[in-house]
Amino acid sequence: MAHWLQILVLGLLLGGVYAMMASGLTLLFGVMRVVNLAHAAFILIASYMTYALFEGLTLDPMISLFVTMPLMFGLGVGLYLLLFPRLEESPRYVEMTVLLTFGLALIVEGLLTFTFTGTFRSVRPEYASTSIMIGDLFVPTSQLYASLISFALLILLWVFLRFTKTGTAIRATMQNRAAAQIVGVNVRRISALSFGLGMSLAGAAGSLLSFMFPFFPARHWQWIALLLALIVLGGMGSIKGAVIGALLLAVASAFVTDLVGPTWSPITFYLTLFLILMVRPQGLFGAKVRL
Amino acid sequence: MALLEVEDVVAGYGAGPDILTGLSVTIEEGTSYCIVGPNGAGKSTLLRAIAGFLKPRAGEVRLDGVLMNGSRPDQMLAAGICFVPQDASLFPMMTVRENLAMGGYLVNDRALLRQRMDMVYETFPILAERRGQNAGTLSGGEQQMVTLGRALMIEPRVVMIDEPSLGLAPMIADQIFEKIRGFGALGITVVLVEQNAVKGLENVDWGIVLDLGSKDFEGPADGILADPRIRELYLGKTMSKGMT
Structure with a gap:
């Protein structure tokens, strides 16, 4: 019993x-x-910013959130204003944004490899290798924080x-972009802000994942595959769905790891996803959106 | 000076052809209008061009004599031009009350908004009953009332309503038209676009007939309805094309 609770x-x-991580992604999709x-x-x-701050200034990764979040917010707003408004008029908007963000991922990967090389990095503050016992429960400190x-x-x-x-x-704007415009919402401003918000959540996630x-x-390819599974499961554009989907899948994969072994853990995500989509094609909390 | 002047406006979507081909209309304060014409005449496009959803390729849109071309929708709304599009465009997962509150998005005075919301509930008693219900669960007629009520929250000078009767049963459509007629008493100038030309003209002062992206004819609504020659020439055509 205690064992199951532990898992x-x-x-x-x-x-x-x-x-x-998933709520930032689904927020962007929604808006x-x-x-x-x-x-x-x-x-x-x-993650790399956090790494540099830790190696250079021995800044605690949890403190570096105060650096990564605003920087990523600014990067998000900047990238949005630079790249997206000109695509909005296009009838091929969805296809173009898929190509654009795929290209951005490649560029980021290239720049990171150029700057930090391809070797494995990790940030090792003291709490990265400690754990605490709460009753009978064993909790790694890093994961708790x-x-x-x-x-x-x-x-x-x-x-x-x-x-x-x-x-x-x-x-x-997430529920009805046209209607938001009708009531006087400046949807371009809201989009820029949401892009910034989603990116600052990515910033926080990067700092936390680093340790x-x-x-x-x-x-990142491995992460994005997992994140896409999470937001599809929750229902694209639903933050509540993304959160519940993430908790559900993380727990499911923890149990699978325990029962059959860690090799089977990644596939749990996609198997659960397939099973749920067979019953609810719009995801757990998704409205049936048209792209 | 006219409230709203549209002069020689040319407009179209994306890289597509011109839908409006040099259209001029004048909207006077306190008169209500219905724009009629066959499918593709540019009725909705005209409203979108005025409301800032579509940038005119040429020509001028003037409000109180001030050039407004290229203004964003939120700027046009702040200037008093409210647009109600045809697909009951509301927030399905927000309650009726939240939808109405969104109508006052540009207004920061909370007391004023509360007062206006009471006024909307008075005008549309059914919305008061449904205030806690998600807008997406309402019937078509009720959803149309939410979009009209939401428009009242900003106390616009002009409200432009695209096809208010679309998809509604005739009896419900009559109720909607009755509410729209009441807007005049609130000091709001109404501009309707209606596929059902007779119904639309019966509820306004002035009719404007569009064809192929420009104005074909305009005159008092009752005059258009009463004149069998005009009726056949414009409304007959409108009706028959509208039926297909």
């Missing part, structure tokens, strides 16, 4: 971080109808979206 807790801790294939590559940028920060950021995001005027405008897993520039 559940480990799954939920990891799921918290996945949830934050802009862009599937950002470079999301995980941007996460890696933040990462998960707590992720949930805190998710709650902040929820409060922002639910209770502020700008947040309400973002939700409105949880070793990384190298091509690692």
Whole structure:
């Protein structure tokens, strides 16, 4: 019994971080109808920034969130304004944005390899290799911290979206972009802001992942595949769905790892995804959106 | 000075052909209008060009004599030009109350918004009953009332309504038209686009007939409806094409 609880807790801790990574991606899709294939590559940028700050200034990775989040926010707004408005008029918008973000992912990977080489890196603060016991439960400190920060950021995001005027405008744009324009929402401003927000969540994720897993520039392909599975499962554009999907899949994969072995863990994601999509093609919380 | 002047406007979508081919119309404060014409005449395109959703390729859109070409939709709305598109365009996962509140997005005075919301509930009592319900669960007629009520939240000077009766049962459509007629008393100038030309003209002061992207004819609505020659020439054509 305690053993199952242990697996559940480990799954939920990891799921918290996945949830934050996925909510940034699904937010972007919801507001802009862009599937950002470079999301995980941007996460890696933040991981490397955290790495550089740790190696150079011995800055704690959790403190470097205060650097990576605003920097990634600015990068997001800048990239949006530079690249996306000109595509919006195009009848091939979806195809173009897929190509664009795929290209961005390649560029980021190339730049990271050029700057940091292809070797494995990891950030090793003291808590990266410690763990604490809560009752009978064994909890790796790094995962506990990462998960707590992720949930805190998710709650902040929820409060922002639910209770502020700008947040309400973002939700409105996600539900119906045309209607948002009708009531006077400047959707271009909202898109830029959402891109920034999604990217700052990627920034936070990058800092947290840096001390949880070793990384190298091509690692993002693996992450983006996982993230796409999460947001499709939750329903594209639904943040609630992304969070629940992430927790569900992380727990499922933790149990599979325990029962059959870690080799089978990645496939759990895609198997669960297939099974759920067979019953609910729009995902757990997705509306049937048209692209 | 006219409230709204459209002069020699040319407009179209993307790289496509001109839908409006040099169209001029004048909207006077306090008069209500219905724009009629066959499919593809440019009725909706005209509204979109005025509301800032479509940039005119040539010509001028003037509000109180001030050139407005190239303004964004939110800027046009702030200037008092409200557009209600034809596909009951609301926020399906927000409640009726939240949808109405979004109508006042550009207004920052909370007390004023509360007052206006009460006024909307007075105008559309059914919305008061449904206020806590998600807008996506309402019937077509009720959704249309939400979009009209939402337009009132900004207290626009002009409200341009595209096909208010589209997809509604005749009895429900009559109710909607009755509400729209009431907008005049609130000091709002109404511009309708209606496929059902007779129905549209019965509910306004002035009719404007478009064909092939420019104005064919305009005159008092009752005059158009009463004149069998005009009726056959314009409305007959409109009706028969509208039926196909």
